[in-house]
Amino acid sequence: xxxxxxxxxxxxxxxxxxxxxxxxxxxxxxxxxxxxxxxxxxxxxxxxxxxxxxxxxxxxxxxxxxxxxxxxxxxxxxxxxxxxxxxxxxxxxxxxxxxxxxxxxxxxxxxxxxxxxxxxxxxxxxxxxxxxxxxxxxxxxxxxxxxxxxxxxxxxxxxxxxxxxxxxxxxxxxxxxxxxxxxxxxxxxxxxxxxxxxxxxxxxxxxxxxxxxxxxxxxxxxxxxxxxxxxxxxxxxxxxxxxxxxxxxxxxxxxxxxxxxxxxxxxxxxxxxxxxxxxxxxxxxxxxxxxxxxxxxxxxxxxxxxxxxxxxxxxxxxxxxxxxxxxxxxxxxxxxxxxxxxxxxx
Numbered sequence: 001x002x003x004x005x006x007x008x009x010x011x012x013x014x015x016x017x018x019x020x021x022x023x024x025x026x027x028x029x030x031x032x033x034x035x036x037x038x039x040x041x042x043x044x045x046x047x048x049x050x051x052x053x054x055x056x057x058x059x060x061x062x063x064x065x066x067x068x069x070x071x072x073x074x075x076x077x078x079x080x081x082x083x084x085x086x087x088x089x090x091x092x093x094x095x096x097x098x099x100x101x102x103x104x105x106x107x108x109x110x111x112x113x114x115x116x117x118x119x120x121x122x123x124x125x126x127x128x129x130x131x132x133x134x135x136x137x138x139x140x141x142x143x144x145x146x147x148x149x150x151x152x153x154x155x156x157x158x159x160x161x162x163x164x165x166x167x168x169x170x171x172x173x174x175x176x177x178x179x180x181x182x183x184x185x186x187x188x189x190x191x192x193x194x195x196x197x198x199x200x201x202x203x204x205x206x207x208x209x210x211x212x213x214x215x216x217x218x219x220x221x222x223x224x225x226x227x228x229x230x231x232x233x234x235x236x237x238x239x240x241x242x243x244x245x246x247x248x249x250x251x252x253x254x255x256x257x258x259x260x261x262x263x264x265x266x267x268x269x270x271x272x273x274x275x276x277x278x279x280x281x282x283x284x285x286x287x288x289x290x291x292x293x294x295x296x297x298x299x300x301x302x303x304x305x306x307x308x309x310x311x312x313x314x315x316x317x318x319x320x321x322x323x324x325x326x327x328x329x330x331x332x333x334x335x336x337x338x339x340x341x342x343x344x345x346x
Contacts, residue, residue, distance in 0.1 A: 061083045070093045099213070173247070174229060177242045201234055240319055241317065249310055330343075
């Protein structure tokens, strides 16, 4: 299938280029970038063995619509809708990496993003593109909203426990740490090496934008509204996210000692992700590490029962640019087109 990437020169766009360049069923037909118009992919994106001579173009939505059947939008929120609307009107399959179509409620979008939604009518047809949670809907979708990187690390860790009703929803506390590429490719003083190196800081509190989709999806899993505390941090590494979540246990799958409860919840998680190719539930002796998932589409999850406080501790690690962005988008594309989820991702 002929594929175009809109905004292919940012971190998310570059990662999408790398994955699609090795995908056996997708042909990269066009890449756009105003900044690098006229330059080749090989001259801008490192690590390519194919498509190196493809040239960046600056194309309007109308111009690019004739070039492909599948479009990946790797541009900021707000800008994505400038392409999504005409491309959907032209009957094209659209996968959006921005936040424009992740939320079901336009009022929530305006609350968290500070401006009215640019195309609220499309929210009704958009599907939240997390294959582990919405595979059936993704298979029928023509507008797929790829989840944010923080929400991916959080939702995968919490989903089985929420579905089983194990947690006191009012006690969920989340702390995440992200590499610098999560902020996007931009020249800003707080992102300079001299500012980030040998340091660690929280940001975006108490109301980070990703809270909107986190709480939306947690509410769907729990069957009722959910409000959580979320503190993101910037750490001095290029890529990756590590998340730690704690919540009070209200019930366990059965009764018994702390070790037995731990074993029961471990079994619950292993069963929940047994058929999912990109989620690893680690054993009781192992904890997630970013280095073990870097540059892959895998998510690692571990859990511990803290019998002293009566809380469940959940930990996860992903690569923010792969499972948190481009890789997850390709996983959803594979589902939508009836191909193996792992195509082009292993």
